[in-house]
Amino acid sequence: MKIGVNGASGKLGGAIIEELGARGGGHQIVAISRSPEKAGGAAEARKGDYDQPDTLLHAYAGLDRLVLIPSADLRPGVRGTQLKSAIDAAVKAGVQHVFLLSAAGTRQARVPALGEAYWTGEQHLIRIAPRWTILRMNYYTQSMIDEIMMSQGQGILAGLSEDRVAYVSRNDVAAATAGAVLGDGHAGAIYNLTGPESLTGHDVAAIASDALGNSLSFAAITEEQLRGGLGQAGLPDIVINAFVDIKKTFVEGYFDVLTHDVERLSGRAPACFRDVIAASKS
Numbered sequence: 563m564k565i566g567v568n569g570a571s572g573k574l575g576g577a578i579i580e581e582l583g584a585r586g587g588g589h590q591i592v593a594i595s596r597s598p599e600k601a602g603g604a605a606e607a608r609k610g611d612y613d614q615p616d617t618l619l620h621a622y623a624g625l626d627r628l629v630l631i632p633s634a635d636l637r638p639g640v641r642g643t644q645l646k647s648a649i650d651a652a653v654k655a656g657v658q659h660v661f662l663l664s665a666a667g668t669r670q671a672r673v674p675a676l677g678e679a680y681w682t683g684e685q686h687l688i689r690i691a692p693r694w695t696i697l698r699m700n701y702y703t704q705s706m707i708d709e710i711m712m713s714q715g716q717g718i719l720a721g722l723s724e725d726r727v728a729y730v731s732r733n734d735v736a737a738a739t740a741g742a743v744l745g746d747g748h749a750g751a752i753y754n755l756t757g758p759e760s761l762t763g764h765d766v767a768a769i770a771s772d773a774l775g776n777s778l779s780f781a782a783i784t785e786e787q788l789r790g791g792l793g794q795a796g797l798p799d800i801v802i803n804a805f806v807d808i809k810k811t812f813v814e815g816y817f818d819v820l821t822h823d824v825e826r827l828s829g830r831a832p833a834c835f836r837d838v839i840a841a842s843k844s
């Protein structure tokens with residue numbers, strides 16, 4: 563099979579290409595992004611820009627299966643448009659099966675909500691692709707670890723209220739995606755890629771304190787306080803808005819979804835938060 567990965571130069575794309583390669587089978591892997599030369603391990607590199615649909619038609623030519631990883635573009639409305647262009651191009655190029663990386667808790671949403679892109683992408687895919695599979699990622703363990711590292715100085719891990727999240731390691735998302743792409747019987751399925759446990763903010767702070775040997779506590783603060791703190795740290799408004807949006811979805815339970823889909827698709831149990839944070843120290 564000829565398998566394309568769009569977003570190949572990124573962290574998730576790189577991990578997916580590695581997992582596809584490790585599973586063997588002699589498949590041809592095509593690395594696609596604006597800078598495909600940065601992706602290692604692929605048989606072929608092609609330039610494809612979600613903002614330039616013509617480049618996508620060329621990038622997707624001859625592919626049997628295609629993995630679409632959304633860009634990290636935070637400008638309101640942009641990612642939804644990008645995903646629609648990519649799905650249109652894949653269908654036009656004759657790609658037989660498209661695998662979309664989406665997000666846990668996806669539901670109808672409008673710009674400027676971050677989740678609008680996932681809703682728009684999922685719905686467009688379901689409407690027009692001949693064969694599709696949706697892989698809804700939970701929140702990356704690694705993204706929360708980055709937040710923990712930034713919060714260590716103050717000793718406070720902030721949230722907007724008590725929340726629960728089934729954090730998943732990026733490598734487990736990659737392994738499950740590779741398992742789905744190389745497997746059969748996944749057309750028309752929506753999977754939820756989650757870690758093995760759904761943790762509260764207090765749980766995360768306790769695990770981090772234990773693993774890092776520092777004292778970290780969870781505290782619920784107001785949206786105004788959260789925005790003020792992020793502003794003081796020098797973050798631009800577009801990042802602050804995205805961060806607050808994510809914290810609101812935490813409280814609303816979007817990521818409090820626990821499944822066995824990672825193990826079902828990858829053949830291995832997902833890593834727990836404690837193991838990922840311990841490994842990040844070494």
Ligand SMILES: NC(=O)c1ccc[n+]([C@@H]2O[C@H](COP(=O)([O-])OP(=O)(O)OC[C@H]3O[C@@H](n4cnc5c(N)ncnc54)[C@H](OP(=O)(O)O)[C@@H]3O)[C@@H](O)[C@H]2O)c1
Nearest residue numbers: 569570571572573574595596597611612632633634701702
């Ligand atoms: N669930 C979570 O917790 C969580 C956390 C963070 C991110 N995410 C999502 O997961 C995605 C992958 O995460 P990651 O860590 O791998 O991000 P990343 O390292 O920033 O990779 C993003 C990829 O998107 C590509 N890209 C950006 N703009 C593009 C465009 N206009 N056209 C084509 N490709 C473009 C980039 O390649 P080039 O720059 O070479 O084009 C890169 O390969 C993110 O983009 C975001 O949607 C989820």
